[in-house]
Structures are given as C-alpha cells and as structure tokens.
Amino acid sequence: MSTEIKVPVLGESVVEATVSQWMKSKGDAVQADEPIVELETDKVTLEVPSPVAGVLEDIVAAEGSTVGVDALLAVVAEGKAAAAQPASAPAKDTSTPAPAAPAATSAPSITPTPGAEIIEMDRMRKLIADHMVNSVHTSPHVTSFVEADMTRVVQWRNKVKNAFQQKHGEKITFTPIIMEAIVKAIQDFPMINVSVDGTKIIKHAHINVGMAAALPSGNLIVPVVKNANQLSLLGLTKAVNDLANRARNNALKPDEISGGTYTLTNVGTFGNVLGTPIINQPQVAIMAAGAIVKKPAVIETPEGDMIGIRHKMFLSHSYDHRVVDGALGGMFVKRVAEYLEAWDLNREI
Numbered sequence: 290m291s292t293e294i295k296v297p298v299l300g301e302s303v304v305e306a307t308v309s310q311w312m313k314s315k316g317d318a319v320q321a322d323e324p325i326v327e328l329e330t331d332k333v334t335l336e337v338p339s340p341v342a343g344v345l346e347d348i349v350a351a352e353g354s355t356v357g358v359d360a361l362l363a364v365v366a367e368g369k370a371a372a373a374q375p376a377s378a379p380a381k382d383t384s385t386p387a388p389a390a391p392a393a394t395s396a397p398s399i400t401p402t403p404g405a406e407i408i409e410m411d412r413m414r415k416l417i418a419d420h421m422v423n424s425v426h427t428s429p430h431v432t433s434f435v436e437a438d439m440t441r442v443v444q445w446r447n448k449v450k451n452a453f454q455q456k457h458g459e460k461i462t463f464t465p466i467i468m469e470a471i472v473k474a475i476q477d478f479p480m481i482n483v484s485v486d487g488t489k490i491i492k493h494a495h496i497n498v499g500m501a502a503a504l505p506s507g508n509l510i511v512p513v514v515k516n517a518n519q520l521s522l523l524g525l526t527k528a529v530n531d532l533a534n535r536a537r538n539n540a541l542k543p544d545e546i547s548g549g550t551y552t553l554t555n556v557g558t559f560g561n562v563l564g565t566p567i568i569n570q571p572q573v574a575i576m577a578a579g580a581i582v583k584k585p586a587v588i589e590t591p592e593g594d595m596i597g598i599r600h601k602m603f604l605s606h607s608y609d610h611r612v613v614d615g616a617l618g619g620m621f622v623k624r625v626a627e628y629l630e631a632w633d634l635n636r637e638i
Contacts (some may be wrong), residue, residue: 437601
C-alpha cells in the first residue's frame, strides 16, 4: 500500500512554497512522523513528516521547484513488506509548477558599477517584497505619533526583573508590556481590530497580536500571540519569549504565523527612535515602538513645573485610511501611551 505525501496548509494567504531540501532520497527507509522534506515560504520554513513508516518510493517535486497547497510531493510504500530500493538522487520535477510570485516592482535596466556585488533575492525576500508593495497599493497609509513617558514602566521592570525570572523562569522585556497596553486599547477601540473585504468591514471577535521578528537570514517573520486579551502579563511574556526563540531557530508552525488581527513591531531593539511601519495585510493597523531614551522633560507638580529626567519612547501608529480615520487612529495610539504612563509601580509579579 502506498501513501501520498502532499503539501500541507501553509498559513493564512500563503498558497505556495519552494521545496528547499529533501532529507531523504528515493529508496530510503522512513519512520512515521520522521521529517522527509523541507518547504520554504515567505513566512516560515516547514518540515513535512511522513505519516507512515515504510520506504520512500518516489519523489515527485524536485528541490527548488514551486509547489501549491495539496500538491503531490512524494509517495511512501507502507509497512515492513516494502522492499528497500537502491538510493538515487531526487527525481526531476515533471509536474506543472504553481505560478511564480509576481515581481515586486518594475524598475529600469540597471548597469552595475565595476566591482559591484550582485545578490539574487531568496524566495522569502521576493515574497516579502511583493507583500509590502501590495500593502502600500491596497491601503492608503497614515501614521500618527505619540511620545510616551515610560519612566514608571522602566522603574517597575528594573525593580522586579530578577525576581520575575527567578519566580517564573522567564525574562520580562518591554514587548509584552507594550502588547498588554495595545490589547487594552483595542478593547477600548474595537474598530482598530478589523479587516476589509471589498466594501465589507470584518470586525474580529479575537485579538491576535502579531509581533514582527527579524530572522538570522535578515528576512522578516510575524508570529502571532493568539487570544492575547485572555492572557495575563505572565502569559504574554511566555508567549512572546517562546515565539521569538522559535522564530530565530526556524521552528515556527504555519498556524503560529497566521490569523493576526493587529501587529506590533519593536524598532527600539535596533536603537531606532521612530519607525513608519507598513500594514501587515489583511490587517488595517500596525504599531512601531521606538527605543526608550532618557530626556529632560517638564514635570507638573502641585508646587509648580520643574525639569526632570524621564524615560521617553515614541509610538508610531500606521493605519488604513479607508476604514480608520485620523481621529480613531490618533486616539488609539494616545490610549496605548496613557496605559503605559499609568503603570502601577506596585504591581504584583
């Protein structure tokens, strides 16, 4: 009996992948649940396992070929009766490949200067480029900025970070703290948590926050914290740390990079104070958090104004002006800042 190995569902809006590496050759014995081929999309690298034990009878999709969801990859002859065949190189792809991703831009014929290095984009970078261009073409972007006073957050984190790690085994960073403020603001302004389908606005029931993360290759991926409104700060911290670690190790699953309804990107990790992020379609808004820096600031007290040193951070909120007007987009980012500025210095860990 033979079992067909097909391309699994790859994630939201992802319809094709590249066969990047065969881990087994034709004729090799395979175990149930043993990875036999690696697929690469613009969002994730995915290992496809054999559902049965047996012998890899045929390889249909060659390395480097483009395959669509549910396309045939290989055939495994099941069971102990399957006779091992002489190993051979992967077969050439004789199937009709799925259409290649469209070019991201049309640019004039460029003549390299002497000594210039020409670097071919990998598939992931090509699809990211196409995704970004599509987003700008789809959504008229507007960006609103607010400078948040993060002094109370910084003081609280400095006070509890060692005890937090000892108690929970997790490092507390600023990302889950900012994410919690975003979730609270979404609950106040639910029309930020929407998508557009033609002339219809889809108001999401769940708050699934994507967090943009840089991969070692330099490419970008956005794992998603599902149902973030149901998680405590500890729960958000665990989810953020886990997704970030597995993103760096190319160990994310397709469902962990799909279903986002709002995205946070922390450009402050690169020392940037401001950013104007591009919306992650089909969402309608994204927030960039800048670096937290010390600044002299006017502090209002009952005794009068005074100058003091405060920890400040810019929040940049890009939104789709088809459905999010300046009032809503501006009030939303201001509300996020207000939640951060009102942080409880005595909050329990």
